[in-house]
Amino acid sequence: MISDTAFLAHDHAPASTPLKRGEAAASAPTPGAVAASVNAPAPELGILRERFSALFQRIADTAAEREHTRTLAYAPILWLKDSGFTALRVPPQWGGSGVSIPVFFELFQDLAAADSNVAQILRPHFGFIDRLLIDRDAATQAHWLPLAGQGAVFGNATTETGVGAVGHLQTTLEPDAEHTGQWRLNGRKFYSTGTLYADWVIVVARSTTPGQADDVVNAIVPTELAGVERLDDWHGFGQRLTGSGSTVFTDVLVPESSIIRFPRQEPTPLVAYFQLVHLATLAGIARAVQRDAVTYVQARKRVFSHGSAALPKEDPLVQHIVGELASTAYIAHLAVNDVATHLQAIAEQRRAGVEVSRATLDALELRTAQAQVAVVEPVLRAATRLFDVGGSTALEESRRLDRHWRNARALASHNPVIYKARSVGDILLNEAEPVYYWHVGTKAN
Structure with a gap:
């Protein structure tokens, strides 16, 4: 085991100084600035894509090398902080862009396609920001959102290992x-x-x-x-x-x-939000699989004697596989956009002061579970089929094309898809209630 202090001594350690408690109050906006920023329109998706495209490409260009050498992603996280990406969901009055949930998840999929490790690193960060927005406690928002607006990144320490009882925290x-x-x-x-x-x-x-x-x-x-x-x-x-x-x-x-002290055990859109981050990362992996397959095939000259064309890119079988990979990426993107759109509708309803019904939240949770079941297996299959477009050169460690399947498999194991499928069936067959909160541990015999 290597402590964090050991890594901080290396060249890839973050160069910025973390924001300290109290800095938000020292740089709090004036009432007039707050009023102006609340009404400021969020940047459009096209403008934001143009703003971040070079950064995402830089992250993508170095992703395989990071994976191959196991170089921790301090540099990409610092680039994202400096660019304002980590403050996309922070409302303008607290220093962020205040983009909508669908726009954010479009950009998040772009990041996941560049490097799914980097996207997953930021899941707790963006989840915390949206938890503050969902909880709607003004004092808590005023305390923490300015820090995120200034570039602070939030991590996660939730789960414990060992044989503790289900639901019992040892911390x-x-x-x-x-x-x-x-x-x-x-x-x-x-x-x-x-x-x-x-x-x-x-x-x-x-x-x-x-x-x-x-x-x-x-x-x-x-x-x-x-x-x-x-x-x-x-x-x-x-x-x-x-x-x-x-x-x-x-x-x-x-x-x-x-x-x-967040409210607990009450139905909330936050569970769907956290699951959507996983889905968006999987969708990004599917897009990366498509991208890497196309790049690999277009550059390849060698063919098999029993193939069907003079060039791999002209081989109908290779074309068929690439078509399958692109179709998986398309469906995964649609699933993410669908859930994000429904989350945004709920957010707008709550912002208007209308309390969201339990039926609406249950429908969102069901939709999100169905999306997970629908996306996981096709993405895993696509990450495997990627290797059918070429020969042994696709296995070269310098390419690290295996990272797509490994990362997708890890994502699919976090909230095991078998339990989501069972939950969907139980809801439809028996009108069961969705499980909004779950724990890990051991059960007494």
């Missing part, structure tokens, strides 16, 4: 006996996606106060704070650069102002 947050209004955070997390690259980490912990029932809360702490240790010990064969390893918290001092 604790306890009142500090010596400091009023301060808490002590202790625990160990795994699957800490993005935290190696983040300025802040969102920690799900069990709040324990004498004489009170335990509560599940989110503690948000700077990643460079004393007692926070980030380990690059992710050992999965996919998503090798996402920093999804361990984060250890040892007597980390957390002020009350950095603890968020």
